[in-house]
Amino acid sequence: MSDNLDKLTVKQYQKISDSNSGKSNIVKNCIMAFIFGGLICTIAQGYSDLLASKPVVRVIGILDEKSIGALTVLFMVFLGSLLTALNVYDCIGTVAGAGSIVPITGFANSVVSPAMEYRSEGLILGVGAQMFQVAGPVLVYGTASSVLVGLIYYLVKI
């Protein structure tokens, strides 16, 4: 701080800044996240039920629960990627907040959006190097913590 602002200390300023800075509406954001997050999960459930429905079974045969789960995840990742590519997912995110970030469609969005953004810097140094800019930490620490939890589970079982 300079001598021009002799009446303003850093401590005082934190208070002034806090009192003038608007806060996010947590209640509204939570409600929107609940609605949109639920909607995305309902779509996934609908797709999963469709795979187990009679007309579909007649065409593709009976699928076990694991395969239905995997196909549903694939479908949702495809949906998230498609909506990202069509410039729609970010608009949903503005309203839905965590509701569209937390489901797996949000994960797809976090991989596809940097891939699109860095396409201009080439396939290797652009798309290849930057694709996991947002999702990378989730993958690294997700994998690491799953190993750790697995180890604890193994030891507990012994």
Added chain:
Amino acid sequence: MAVKFGKQSYKLSGRIYINETACIVGPREKEGPLGEYFDQVEREDYGEDTWEKGEAHYIEATFNKLMGKISLDTKQIDCVFSGDLLNQCMASAIGLKNSNVPFLGLYGACSTMAESMLCASLCMDSNAMTDTIAITSSNFCSAEKQYRFPLELGGQRTPTSQWTVTASGAVYLSCNKSGAVEELKPYIESVTIGKIENYKINDVNNMGAVMAPACASTILSHLRDLSRTPDYYDLILTGDLGYTGSKILLEIMSMHGNDISTRHNDCGKMIFDSASQDTKSGGSGCGCAAAVFTSYIYKLLKNLNLRRVLFVATGALISPVMVKQGEDLLAISHGISIEI
């Protein structure tokens, strides 16, 4: 030669006329309250295949537009002072590579328009130069990519966040007034070089709070150095504090015995209609102050609706690396007094 007053201010001995201006904005800016005052509207990518090239195209087109308006040969321009928000002032370099004019690249974040006009006017008042151009640009898409997240990543903005303006604005400065003899032209009367301020606000989504102390510091210094009161000016026009920063600025100013609430306005507040355009705390980026000044404010000055304006553009001196390494967020502000 400019004369130094106090610690930070310089009164220009000659008149540095702002003879002409030009500006090109993006679609969202055109839809805003000042839409009718801008020269031209272009898509955010300006038809290029990358955001960076798009921003460079904005600079090039604005430069050419200004040159077309003043009908001068580029040989007669002594120097172009240019800046933008991209790494190493990329947009300025690419945009002006074919201009064939001596080039000085500047970085002052959102304060760059005032910085470029300030540097140009001091160079001209030393009699080294007679005709210069000051130009800046910013682009919502390239700025998001550089400072925040990929454009298509879905997420919410906080109420204090600001929306980077897609625009480029340029002024033609000259020691000689152009146009008809009786026509009045605004001129730069004095300048104040700001100091870096650090009030330890570490929220990258609250640039208004980061910048407000720097802006207050420069205004207070300007008034004290030149023994003026705020009522000397018809308008104290700050650059890009937005709604949050403007409120804080007024509070700091009254703490220091200067009430500027009746004559203050902010480019970040003026360029968008925050309620209908969902731009939260307002506009930002060095194209914001440039676009508002070169269009609306310049017109008010020329029509004598305003006679004395203190233009104080303020920027946050941050880089994504600084943020990741936990450095404090710094801010700077430069002031230019414009009269007619």
